[in-house]
Amino acid sequence: MIRNYDKLIFELSKEGRSGYSLPKNEYAAEHCICGLPAALKRETGPELPEVTEFDVVRHYTNLSNKNFGVDTGFYPLGSCTMKYNPRINEEIAAMPAFAALHPDAPAEAAQGALEVYYNLAASLAEISGLAAFTLNPYAGAHGELTGLMIMRSYHLQRGDAKRTKVIVSDSAHGTNPASAAVCGLEIVEVKSKADGTVDVEDLKPLLDDTVAGIMMTNPNTLGIFETDIPEIARLVHECGGLLYYDGANLNAVLGKCRPGDMGFDIMHINLHKTFSTPHGGGGPGDGPVGVRAGLEALLPNPQVKRDERGMFYIDTDDKSAGYVSGFLGNFAVLLSAYTYILTLGRENVKLVGPLAVLNANYVKESLKDEYYLPIDGVCKHEFVFDGLADKSTGVTTLDIAKRLLDYGYHAPTIYFPQLFHQSIMIEPTETESKETLDEFIKVMKLVAKEAVETPDVVKNAPYNTPVRRLDETTAARFPKTTYRQLRV
Amino acid sequence: MKYFPHTQQDIEQMLSVAGLRSMDDLFAEIPQQLLFNREFDLPEAMSEVEIRKFFDTLGKKNSQLVCFAGAGVEDHYAPSVIAPVISRGEFLTAYTPYQPEISQGTLQYIFEYQSMICELTGMDVTNASMYDGTTATAEAMMMCVSIAKKRRKVLLSETVNPKVRRVVETYARYQGVTVERIAEKEGVTDIADLEAKLAGDDVAGVILAQPNFYGIVEDYSGVADMCHARKALMVMNAKPSALAVLKSPAEWGADIACGDAQSLGIPMCYGGPYVGYLACTNANVRKLPGRIVGATTDVDGKRAFVLTLQAREQHIRREKANSNICSNQSLMALFVTMYMSVMGKKGLEEACSLSYSGAHYLAEQLAATGKCSLAFDKPFFNEFVVRTAVPAEKVLEALRADGILGGVRIADDMLLVCVTEQRTKAEIDRFVEIVRNI
Numbered sequence: 001m002i003r004n005y006d007k008l009i010f011e012l013s014k015e016g017r018s019g020y021s022l023p024k025n026e027y028a029a030e031h032c033i034c035g036l037p038a039a040l041k042r043e044t045g046p047e048l049p050e051v052t053e054f055d056v057v058r059h060y061t062n063l064s065n066k067n068f069g070v071d072t073g074f075y076p077l078g079s080c081t082m083k084y085n086p087r088i089n090e091e092i093a094a095m096p097a098f099a100a101l102h103p104d105a106p107a108e109a110a111q112g113a114l115e116v117y118y119n120l121a122a123s124l125a126e127i128s129g130l131a132a133f134t135l136n137p138y139a140g141a142h143g144e145l146t147g148l149m150i151m152r153s154y155h156l157q158r159g160d161a162k163r164t165k166v167i168v169s170d171s172a173h174g175t176n177p178a179s180a181a182v183c184g185l186e187i188v189e190v191k192s193k194a195d196g197t198v199d200v201e202d203l204k205p206l207l208d209d210t211v212a213g214i215m216m217t218n219p220n221t222l223g224i225f226e227t228d229i230p231e232i233a234r235l236v237h238e239c240g241g242l243l244y245y246d247g248a249n250l251n252a253v254l255g256k257c258r259p260g261d262m263g264f265d266i267m268h269i270n271l272h273k274t275f276s277t278p279h280g281g282g283g284p285g286d287g288p289v290g291v292r293a294g295l296e297a298l299l300p301n302p303q304v305k306r307d308e309r310g311m312f313y314i315d316t317d318d319k320s321a322g323y324v325s326g327f328l329g330n331f332a333v334l335l336s337a338y339t340y341i342l343t344l345g346r347e348n349v350k351l352v353g354p355l356a357v358l359n360a361n362y363v364k365e366s367l368k369d370e371y372y373l374p375i376d377g378v379c380k381h382e383f384v385f386d387g388l389a390d391k392s393t394g395v396t397t398l399d400i401a402k403r404l405l406d407y408g409y410h411a412p413t414i415y416f417p418q419l420f421h422q423s424i425m426i427e428p429t430e431t432e433s434k435e436t437l438d439e440f441i442k443v444m445k446l447v448a449k450e451a452v453e454t455p456d457v458v459k460n461a462p463y464n465t466p467v468r469r470l471d472e473t474t475a476a477r478f479p480k481t482t483y484r485q486l487r488v
Numbered sequence: 489m490k491y492f493p494h495t496q497q498d499i500e501q502m503l504s505v506a507g508l509r510s511m512d513d514l515f516a517e518i519p520q521q522l523l524f525n526r527e528f529d530l531p532e533a534m535s536e537v538e539i540r541k542f543f544d545t546l547g548k549k550n551s552q553l554v555c556f557a558g559a560g561v562e563d564h565y566a567p568s569v570i571a572p573v574i575s576r577g578e579f580l581t582a583y584t585p586y587q588p589e590i591s592q593g594t595l596q597y598i599f600e601y602q603s604m605i606c607e608l609t610g611m612d613v614t615n616a617s618m619y620d621g622t623t624a625t626a627e628a629m630m631m632c633v634s635i636a637k638k639r640r641k642v643l644l645s646e647t648v649n650p651k652v653r654r655v656v657e658t659y660a661r662y663q664g665v666t667v668e669r670i671a672e673k674e675g676v677t678d679i680a681d682l683e684a685k686l687a688g689d690d691v692a693g694v695i696l697a698q699p700n701f702y703g704i705v706e707d708y709s710g711v712a713d714m715c716h717a718r719k720a721l722m723v724m725n726a727k728p729s730a731l732a733v734l735k736s737p738a739e740w741g742a743d744i745a746c747g748d749a750q751s752l753g754i755p756m757c758y759g760g761p762y763v764g765y766l767a768c769t770n771a772n773v774r775k776l777p778g779r780i781v782g783a784t785t786d787v788d789g790k791r792a793f794v795l796t797l798q799a800r801e802q803h804i805r806r807e808k809a810n811s812n813i814c815s816n817q818s819l820m821a822l823f824v825t826m827y828m829s830v831m832g833k834k835g836l837e838e839a840c841s842l843s844y845s846g847a848h849y850l851a852e853q854l855a856a857t858g859k860c861s862l863a864f865d866k867p868f869f870n871e872f873v874v875r876t877a878v879p880a881e882k883v884l885e886a887l888r889a890d891g892i893l894g895g896v897r898i899a900d901d902m903l904l905v906c907v908t909e910q911r912t913k914a915e916i917d918r919f920v921e922i923v924r925n926i
Contacts, residue, residue, distance in 0.1 A: 006791060009600050009829050020567065020835035022909055027845035031852070033733065036844070037867055040705045042735045045833045046607035056829045057569050060597065060822075064578040067593030071577025077586075084491055085581050088536055094571070097547025102557045103759035104896045105550075109888065112549030113758045126529050138619035138760070141802070141814040149662055178802035178812035182630070184662045187807045227517050256515050257522045276491075279583040280819030281594040282616070282779070284761035300658075322658030326560065326622040326651045326748070327759025335543075342542065345533025348489045350524075355492055357514045358499065361506040378506075378514060401587065411587050416803075433493035434502060465589035467792040475784035475796040479773070481613050483603035486783050 078425025081273035114312035129260025143268025143287025233263025252381035255350030387422030558906025610738025621748025624764030632693025675864030703871025712741025732836035777811030843870035
């Protein structure tokens with residue numbers, strides 16, 4: 001019944017209905033908006049729905065029932081770290097003492113907020129082994145861009161303008177090369193070895209005095225730790241470049257080893273992955289950027305500092321790489337992440353990585369007979385299957401993903417990394433219990449069995465979802481992206 | 489630890505399945521010198537009771553002030569129904585709708601969001617949202633350069649919010665794009681200066697604001713033709729809440745509309761999260777960055793929604809993508825979609841009307857005190873600049889002493905003051921009284 005709800009909010013509209021209440025306008029006629037020159041006003045109003053408050057509540061509640069979240073069930077989406085999002089985080093983030101604070105309030109009226117920013121930045125620095133953090137970037141990709149701006153500014157301020165190349169692994173997330181391009185850098189791809197790790201021999205000839213730096217994820221997108229990292233760091237530093245750490249996979253090593261100690265100079269963290277802030281259907285997140293000692297001044301403006309009396313203030317630095325945000329990041333998200341760190345405390349932060357890695361290895365070992373595991377051995381927080389072990393069924397990774405939806409699971413990340421044709425990337429995270437994983441393993445085995453015995457059942461999945469497979473081709477060929485276009 | 493479900497027995501069984509003896513074996517390949525072996529310099533774990541007290545103490549270090557500050561962020565009314573619904577786990581804890589069959593909730597509200605943003609701006613198409621108004625405007629700048637192909641210059645009016653300008657300028661600098669300022673004259677864009685700067689036929693786009701940073705509603709008659717005659721695109725950074733009443737970017741002839749939708753009821757939250765919007769005409773849709781949701785059908789013919797036109801995006805195009813943006817500001821897009829649904833056209837107009845009246849009443853009363861005067865003689869919306877007889881900082885201090893955030897100081901003797909539908913006449917009268925007594 002609820003799953004079949006198929007109305008758009010516009011289709012509930014009825015002229016004369018309304019859902020709002022506002023105070024009476026008790027101002028004199030000379031202050032009326034009717035005094036605004038007609039040439040500045042629109043001729044026809046926007047066609048927004050006319051609905052009651054109750055209509056709105058029921059409509060969006062019904063829509064929520066057609067959605068799947070971490071709260072709904074297991075969400076093993078590789079590289080996205082879909083861990084439990086504690087509610088206390090959101091309660092703190094919504095506290096009126098912070099939520100009602102204008103970002104241009106003077107520092108003396110915002111000491112609590114600035115202290116949160118300052119202390120969260122310091123906590124992230126300690127956890128990642130770097131000297132200082134900005135929390136201004138709004139997301140992971142935004143953090144990458146910010147980090148690369150810092151990298152470029154570092155070279156330019158040394159008077160070295162020829163370093164315009166950034167080395168990116170061919171297995172890197174798509175955002176890496178895209179961020180480099182937006183930052184005006186040229187991309188050079190370094191080959192990865194069969195296990196997805198950077199090929200040091202392929203890297204060496206790329207290193208010259210035009211290299212600004214290298215972007216890496218460690219562990220990489222295959223969940224493999226780059227054990228050559230000390231050597232890579234030495235080589236890149238010797239050639240005058242900097243190392244950028246994409247924090248997408250930080251959860252794997254949280255508490256076990258730190259990017260700063262691996263030799264990285266700049267990194268970003270996805271607070272919505274590693275530090276449990278909710279993904280919100282695609283955002284908001286936050287993408288803090290950290291730097292090693294010596295690069296602090298280059299962090300984006302504005303910067304939060306503390307004076308000798310212990311008062312916090314907002315500062316700008318002429319050496320800064322620039323401005324990347326309106327204010328101090330997605331502040332409510334910062335509150336949420338800080339709450340999580342304080343809840344875990346020093347004794348539990350260090351257990352996150354190990355338990356996440358344990359869960360990943362448990363699932364991997366339990367399924368590697370049914371699914372083809374191209375890279376065997378101990379993985380970190382995630383791992384990649386290349387489709388079914390039995391290649392004769394004609395059942396693809398997409399089919400498997402869709403069949404999992406029928407069984408009440410979100411699908412893993414599919415067709416990424418592109419190193420394999422049928423990638424299935426699984427990241428369980430540390431907050432899932434053995435029982436949950438056992439159930440998932442059982443279902444994965446069942447789907448593998450179905451692929452052999454009744455392949456058509458898998459190929460036509462899903463059946464039990466609010467809608468079934470979609471016609472994406474028509475959507476792209478004849479785009480209808482608004483209600484107005486839909487009615488034509 | 490309440491977030492970790494592992495019992496000792498679980499750990500042992502799981503290690504055994506993985507063929508390992510100890511937790512350390514999970515990290516055996518990592519070079520010894522990289523392992524972190526000391527305690528973190530962090531506080532010990534706190535219980536929920538302690539967490540609440542901790543943040544309560546911090547919260548008390550912020551001052552709760554009656555807000556007359558704007559400058560891009562305004563204290564608007566948020567209907568009570570929004571917070572509980574967007575907090576539903578199905579919305580809050582979902583990720584990008586990669587699996588559309590189980591993400592119709594997210595996909596449909598984004599479709600509704602896109603529809604409403606297009607209604608407000610009059611544009612044909614918009615994406616699923618951007619981080620905020622500053623980055624959305626920077627992306628608009630990038631769109632202009634990308635569409636113009638060979639032109640690497642953008643004009644940016646000095647009446648655009650400086651916080652927006654500095655982000656646009658930062659992005660431009662790294663891409664080798666020149667940003668030239670169009671002068672401000674008496675609080676509005678100097679059209680003669682704009683015309684002169686377009687004359688070189690090397691401008692990719694022109695970025696303007698509505699209402700502008702000073703709260704003034706600018707008259708952009710003829711500007712679109714002026715830009716288009718020189719093959720430059722016209723970009724308008726517009727405040728969505730005001731667009732219920734003001735001529736839309738499309739009506740002014742803009743090619744791209746962008747800005748921050750915080751004014752659609754989003755709490756100020758010391759700077760975020762908000763939601764940026766970016767919309768354009770059909771002609772430029774292939775250059776629009778970010779996610780876009782489109783309508784389609786499923787195999788049974790049911791109406792459904794899906795991410796579309798993905799060939800523009802980073803996960804497919806890598807360094808050739810329109811932008812590096814990967815996510816959107818989905819939950820905040822849901823926030824403003826619910827806001828626009830609850831308020832409807834009439835509610836938005838009424839909120840505009842209240843804000844407008846309050847602002848004009850306050851401006852008149854402040855001028856009557858003799859302690860300040862209106863800086864510009866131009867039509868304004870719900871925000872205005874006053875020139876103060878005493879230093880603006882003194883005015884702000886006097887107001888703050890009485891629990892009022894009196895605005896944003898934009899020069900030593902200039903104050904930018906904003907009124908929303910949340911400000912009562914009594915609050916406005918108190919503001920005036922304090923200023924009178926300075």
